[in-house]
Amino acid sequence: MTIFxxxxxxxxxxxxxxxxxxxxxxxxMLAMKHMDQGQTLLVKxxxxxxxxxxVAWCSMTGNTLAKRLPDSSxxxxxxxKGQ
Amino acid sequence: MNNFCINLARSIDDPDRATVAMVxxxxxxxxxKNTMVFLTSEGVRLAVKGVADTIKExxxxxxxxxxxxxxxAGGIIFVCTPCYKKRGYTEVDxxxxxxxxxxxxxxEFMTNDATGVSY
Numbered sequence: 001m002t003i004f005x006x007x008x009x010x011x012x013x014x015x016x017x018x019x020x021x022x023x024x025x026x027x028x029m030l031a032m033k034h035m036d037q038g039q040t041l042l043v044k045x046x047x048x049x050x051x052x053x054x055v056a057w058c059s060m061t062g063n064t065l066a067k068r069l070p071d072s073s074x075x076x077x078x079x080x081k082g083q
Numbered sequence: 084m085n086n087f088c089i090n091l092a093r094s095i096d097d098p099d100r101a102t103v104a105m106v107x108x109x110x111x112x113x114x115x116k117n118t119m120v121f122l123t124s125e126g127v128r129l130a131v132k133g134v135a136d137t138i139k140e141x142x143x144x145x146x147x148x149x150x151x152x153x154x155x156a157g158g159i160i161f162v163c164t165p166c167y168k169k170r171g172y173t174e175v176d177x178x179x180x181x182x183x184x185x186x187x188x189x190x191e192f193m194t195n196d197a198t199g200v201s202y
Binding site: 021022023025026028029030056057060061062 | 106107108109110112113114115116144149152156
């Protein structure tokens with residue numbers, strides 16, 4: 001994966017391609033399941049609904065969408081694990 | 084409100100609707116909700132071994148993956164016992180992870196600060 005902003009640190013990376021809807025959030029959930037509070041997950045997602053869905057998912061799960069990094073092929077989202 | 088119920092009365096008779104219901108169930112359990120799928124009427128066939136394998140709607144995840152992921156994420160599947168038995172199925176036919184229950188389990192879940200949708 002190409003990270004748009006090299007200054008961004010991510011503890012883990014998840015490339016979801018064009019996955020969407022429940023498949024997107026369940027893979028994010030599984031990826032964050034074993035991470036520690038405060039750690040970050042860089043998610044790359046091409047689907048146009050991903051930004052809206054990830055904001056909603058974060059608001060329900062206590063995680064934070066720390067940064068959105070648009071790139072030429074999709075979008076990258078830096079999520080920070082909450083409690 | 085953390086309890087979310089998906090009441091599902093469809094399976095092979097309406098694979099599109101049944102698949103969308105399980106998509107919602109996956110989104111709910113992935114969002115940290117205590118999620119219960121209540122299979123009723125024709126929906127009970129989803130809890131029969133091998134039936135989910137036959138449902139593959141174009142543009143949606145295969146039903147087998149949806150059920151597997153849902154259970155792995157901690158989702159609950161309750162199956163209406165009379166609906167199941169009237170179709171000739173027995174406990175031997177039941178998939179792992181599903182539980183045969185009476186309607187009282189749906190009532191108990193829904194009256195415990197729950198919300199939900201029905202398909």
